[in-house]
Amino acid sequence: MIWSKYSVPQAFYPLAGRLIPWFAAVAVILMVVGLYMGFFVAPTDFQQGESYRIIFVHVPAAWMSMFLYVVMAVWAGVGMGLNARLSFMMAQAIAPTGAMFTFLALLTGAMWGKPTWGAWWVWDARLTSELILLFQYAGVMLLRTSIDDVRRADRSSAVFALVGVVNVPIIYYSVQWWNTLHQGASVSMATGSKMAATMLMAMLIMTIAFWMYSIAVILARVRCVMLERESLPTWDEKPAAMPEAVEAR
Amino acid sequence: MSHSSMWEAVTGIVRRDLLLAMRRWSDAAMSVFFLVIVVSLFPLGVGPEPAVLRTIAPGVLWVAALLTCLLSLARVFTPDYLDGVLEQMVLVPQPLSLLVLGKVLAHWVISGLPVVLLSPLLGLQFGLEGETLGVLVLSLLLGTPTLSMIGAIGAALVLGVRGSGLLVALLVLPLYVPVLIFGAGAVTSSMAGIGGEANLSLLGACLVLSLFLAPWATAAALRIALE
Numbered sequence: 001m002i003w004s005k006y007s008v009p010q011a012f013y014p015l016a017g018r019l020i021p022w023f024a025a026v027a028v029i030l031m032v033v034g035l036y037m038g039f040f041v042a043p044t045d046f047q048q049g050e051s052y053r054i055i056f057v058h059v060p061a062a063w064m065s066m067f068l069y070v071v072m073a074v075w076a077g078v079g080m081g082l083n084a085r086l087s088f089m090m091a092q093a094i095a096p097t098g099a100m101f102t103f104l105a106l107l108t109g110a111m112w113g114k115p116t117w118g119a120w121w122v123w124d125a126r127l128t129s130e131l132i133l134l135f136q137y138a139g140v141m142l143l144r145t146s147i148d149d150v151r152r153a154d155r156s157s158a159v160f161a162l163v164g165v166v167n168v169p170i171i172y173y174s175v176q177w178w179n180t181l182h183q184g185a186s187v188s189m190a191t192g193s194k195m196a197a198t199m200l201m202a203m204l205i206m207t208i209a210f211w212m213y214s215i216a217v218i219l220a221r222v223r224c225v226m227l228e229r230e231s232l233p234t235w236d237e238k239p240a241a242m243p244e245a246v247e248a249r
Numbered sequence: 250m251s252h253s254s255m256w257e258a259v260t261g262i263v264r265r266d267l268l269l270a271m272r273r274w275s276d277a278a279m280s281v282f283f284l285v286i287v288v289s290l291f292p293l294g295v296g297p298e299p300a301v302l303r304t305i306a307p308g309v310l311w312v313a314a315l316l317t318c319l320l321s322l323a324r325v326f327t328p329d330y331l332d333g334v335l336e337q338m339v340l341v342p343q344p345l346s347l348l349v350l351g352k353v354l355a356h357w358v359i360s361g362l363p364v365v366l367l368s369p370l371l372g373l374q375f376g377l378e379g380e381t382l383g384v385l386v387l388s389l390l391l392g393t394p395t396l397s398m399i400g401a402i403g404a405a406l407v408l409g410v411r412g413s414g415l416l417v418a419l420l421v422l423p424l425y426v427p428v429l430i431f432g433a434g435a436v437t438s439s440m441a442g443i444g445g446e447a448n449l450s451l452l453g454a455c456l457v458l459s460l461f462l463a464p465w466a467t468a469a470a471l472r473i474a475l476e
Contacts, residue, residue, distance in 0.1 A: 080469075128426075135423040142419060146410050155473040156406050160420060163402055163466050166458075 007086050009226045016219040023216035030209035037202035051115040058108035060207040061101045064214060065133060068098035072140070073165040076158030086222075088154035089229070091161065092144065093222040097214050099137035106130055136164040150229060258343040259351040266355030269328075280321050280360045281367065287313045288371050299376045306375035307385070307436035313371075314364045314389060314432075315425050318396040321360040322404040322417055325352060326471070330408050336475055345471065346464040353394075353401045353464070361393035377440070384439040384449070391452040392432040398456075398463035399424050405470035428455055 006012045038056030072094040079087030109127060110120045121127065140157050147153035270277055291309045292302055329335040338348050368389050372382045403421035407413035431452045435445030 132423045132426055135419070139420045139423065142416060143406060143410075146407075146412060146416055152473055152476065156470065159402070159466055159470050159473065160406055163424065163462075166424075166462075 007084055009086055009089065009230065012086055013223055013226055016223050020216050020219050023212045023219070027209050027212035027216055030205050030212060034202050034205035034209050037198060037205065042199045042202050043196055049115075051112060054108050054112045056202050056206050058105060058112060059203055060210045061108060062105035062130065063207060064210045065098055065102035065105050065130065068094055068101060068214060069133060069137070069161075070165060072098060073161045076161040080155065080158050080162075085154075088158065089222050089225045090218070091158060092154070092225055093218045094214075095137055095141050095144075096221070097217050099134060099141065101210070101214075102130060102134040102137060106134065140164070255343050255347055258341070259347055259354075262348055262351030263355045263358075266352060267358060270355070270359045276321075276324060277359050277363065280317050281363045283320060284313050284317045284364055284367065285371070287316060288374065292374070303376045303440070306372065306377055307433040307440070309375070310368060310371055310385065310436075311389075311392075311429050311433040314361075314368075314393060315396060315422070315429060317364055318360055318393065318400055319418055319421060321356065322400045322421070323414065324359075325356050325401055325404045326408055327404075330474070335471065339472060339475055345468040349401065349405075349464045349467045349471070350460075353397050353467070356401070357394050357397040361389075361397055364393055365389045377436075381436060381439045384445040385436050387449060388432045388435040388445065388452060391449060391456055392428050395428050395452070395456045395459045396425060398459035399428075401467045402463055402470060405467045405474060408471070408474040428452065431455065 006015055034056065038053055042053070042056075044050055072091050075087045075091040075094065078084065079091060106127070109130070113122065114120050140161050143160055144153045144157040147156055288309060291305065295301055295305065326335060329338070339345055341348070365386060368385050369382050372385050377385060400417075400421050403417045403424075406420060407417045410416060431448045435448035435452065438448060439445040
């Protein structure tokens with residue numbers, strides 16, 4: 001099987017259509033399992049009580065927000081390097097989902113901060129860098145929409161995404177760099193986890209669920225992007241009936 | 250290509266941009282007055298309490314420097330873009346990133362250096378003194394070139410785009426955050442008596458990183474804009 005043939009939008013469109021239901025189904029199942037484990041199985045935290053349970057949404061969302069930015073930058077870089085249309089379309093499709101997770105991480109962080117720290121918002125390093133990440137997602141999307149020429153929009157927002165990727169390690173290391181309120185990471189590769197096994201399990205399941213959700217949504221969005229961009233009759237005689245015509249191939 | 254011809258290209262660009270700025274000196278004067286006015290607004294808004302002013306001084310001075318740099322970004326490439334000089338710059342045999350470096354250097358001399366030179370005076374307005382004033386000047390001296398380097402990327406990306414004035418702020422200000430933190434942090438820690446060396450080193454690191462990466466990214470953005 002030659003995978004490179006799917007780098008052409010015409011070939012990728014039906015493939016994405018076939019994959020979406022699978023990823024969506026896995027996402028729903030894992031989310032149900034993960035939330036059940038997080039809210040009913042995992043033990044109550046001896047310091048934070050029940051309010052800590054928001055981390056089962058908060059931590060995976062924060063991970064995804066950073067991870068998706070890197071993925072978006074990688075697609076942008078691939079697009080710049082290989083001059084591939086599909087890569088730019090993927091970068092375009094990832095941005096809104098990444099921004100959504102960034103917002104979700106900030107929102108759940110505020111909901112957790114109120115009972116735990118006594119404040120909705122503190123100017124802590126990680127909160128602040130997450131906010132800046134949201135600004136960067138906004139910048140990528142606004143730059144794209146401000147430029148009418150699709151080719152320039154693609155490449156300009158790709159350059160900006162790549163420049164902004166410098167910020168992602170700063171977000172990650174900010175905890176060490178600045179002396180802050182935010183608790184240090186509870187999960188780390190070097191020292192292992194300090195959490196109960198069920199908590200960790202629930203969090204990892206939620207993370208995978210968010211991954212699957214992201215893939216499903218991004219594939220669905222990239223299909224919309226393709227239809228939007230190629231709605232002129234460039235690779236099909238009947239633009240109005242394109243989805244069916246493409247899928248029949 | 251010989252090194253001397255590259256060097257000549259850079260110095261030529263710097264000389265030309267400085268000459269143009271001297272002929273239109275009101276542009277540079279506007280930046281300076283903007284800085285002074287913005288900084289003077291804060292005591293009026295916050296109140297004349299010396300202790301409060303001293304606390305907010307590093308942040309206020311640094312944010313004002315950031316905004317001054319931001320407002321002058323449109324002048325880096327737009328005039329050359331409009332009269333076609335930029336297209337000639339892309340065509341010359343010298344690497345575009347090198348020419349960009351020359352333009353950014355000129356921009357810093359016009360809009361960044363005045364900020365550095367004025368900062369002790371503005372610091373005195375806020376009750377900073379002694380070694381802290383020195384750290385303030387040093388932090389701005391290390392930080393403002395980085396602001397110009399990063400800003401040039403944004404200026405190149407929004408070249409000829411509608412609503413570019415606001416858009417460039419949205420793009421560039423988030424990228425300025427580390428410089429702001431380290432710059433204001435250096436002054437604050439100097440005031441606290443622990444010395445600003447760590448933050449100044451980080452500012453230097455930011456400068457080196459931006460010197461290395463920004464001209465390259467700016468040149469890429471310019472090529473995209475001129476396609």
